Amino acid sequence: MSDVTTTTGAQTRDLYGLVAEFDSAEEILAAADATRAAGYTRTDAYTPFAVEGLDERLGMKSTRIGWIMLLAGTIGGFLGFYMQWFANVVHYPLNIGGRPFNSWPNFIVITFECTVLVSAFTVGLVMLARNGLPRPYHPIFNTPNFENATRDKFFLCIEASDPNFDLIETRRFLERLSPTRLSEVER
């Protein structure tokens, strides 16, 4: 199968996937249902805004970014408090008016700020990293009319690496969803 020539002349091994273009969020939700029902697993959709429920309909698992953030925030808060405790109790204890070295109520503000700072930057940077950003090149940008994915068009891509992918069969399947345009996208 791997050497079949596509309509654009590319070999299937150079193919990133088949991309169908739709006009509305409803159509792409329906298309996502059909794609999943047909057994495709390596799929993604590209929409101008976050369409509610599209990730579930494409069979995507929920993200674990919240747990990462909880962990990071806990560590950040602990380190923030430890820094102040270490400075005031171990490394440079100063007796001011007989107050305890570990005057913890005074340390709460900085502990809180460290928790927020570390958790916010972790969640932001992990989100970017897991999405592979910054990324200078992505094959999906070869799709004709893809600049309208940020405007008002909705794209569904079945990737060539999908175990069920078959150029002719998959093409026929996508045509049945009646997209406004169907493109073979090269890597």
Next chain:
Amino acid sequence: MAVRNRERTVLETNRVIGRNQTYGHVDDVVDAPVLTHPRATPAWWYIGFAIALALLGMYLATVVYLITTGIGIFGNNIPVAWGFPIVNFVWWIGIGHAGTLISAALLLFRQPWRTSINRFAEAMTIFAVVCAGLYPILHLGRPWVFYWLLPYPNTMGLWPQFRSPLDWDLFAISTYASVSILFWYIGLIPDLATLRDRAKNKGLKLFYALLSLGWNNSTKAWQRYMRAYLLLAAVSFPLVLSVHSTIAMDFAFSQVPGWNNTIMPPYFVAGAVFAGFAMVLILAIPLRKAFGLEKLITMRHLDNSAKLMLATGLIVVYGYMIELFIAWYSGVEFERFMALNRVFGEDHGIYFWALIFCNFIAIQPLWSLRVRQSPLALFIISLIVSVGMWLERFVIISVTLTKEFLLSSWGDYDATVFDWSLYIGSLGLFATLFFLFIRLLPSIATTEMKELVHHDEHHGSDYFETIRARERGLEVEG
């Protein structure tokens, strides 16, 4: 018939987005000012920017003179060691708070009306925090060693004093600034990708392509993005409350009568939101007019902001009453004297009554629907509130310090010309950044607006209003 028209107006007011918007139309309206050719930029932008730049020049000149001469150029002295620099710092940081509150708290509470005002409100926050953050650094006396406040391994073997409110401020403000910038930038990424795809000019395209990091609108990316954005909002919300509480505690940790007060943190936070919403209205009203954004920033946004301004304003007034009550109830002679001096003092009593006018009397018209429907009235009230909140900080800080415990150390405070030039110059710094922002970045979050358009089309954002109107026998258009 009059009643019916009035109901119709209310119905129109309740829409968070104008009728018959499409995804593409939102893009076109919002991106038009950004993508126009420099020659096609309206004249008002150039004029405004030039004025802002001139004020910024004054700011920079004052800063250079301050650094080369020392903080003796300010009117601060004993007993009023905290003059304009702290007044203006607290004023600016308060203005910043509404931005984060709109973007974080209203997102968490699922308020769809936040969407069209959150982007420029966040920009306002960041620029206000820049203006605010420079004040404590500049008033340090030796601003070039401000990093001594940071815990870093140094040859002196010293730690900063973590028990000091000055150090709390450093942590609070730097965290607030960096988290706000992160939140803002992450919110901007999909809109920057939109601009990348819309830009015709090669250089501009490259600029937005670099900023948007290769965002491709993939569903998996959206899923992580939306979750991350929500989580950032969840930590930003308590952050807002903590920052101004920390600043209030800077005061409350002292023993100065009138400052050593447990009402300070919530009272300061309410004041910050009050001043912040005033600034949101000051910026939103001309912006929607200038860029033709009336269908995206609707009367409902102005109405809701005005209601929030009224509510927080009343909390602030409650704070004034509690301050006076506590002064009396404490039975402490110095506290009582402070309150009397603040209200009836012959030199400074006028400031107190001016602030009562600005923050209490001037907001009372907001109870009326007709006033909340009038952008001009809202604009004027917001300006008065901004002045009022500045007066409030001036009264709390400078007037309180003039007459404290010892008769022998009573003194007066007069702002110098450099106090004023630094303050007016910081308005120029804010305006410069804001003019650049509205020219280079979309002032409305387009991707989030598209969600609203989608929602409006399919579920109808005014569904319940329509039903209620039908029940009252009104004809409903559209």
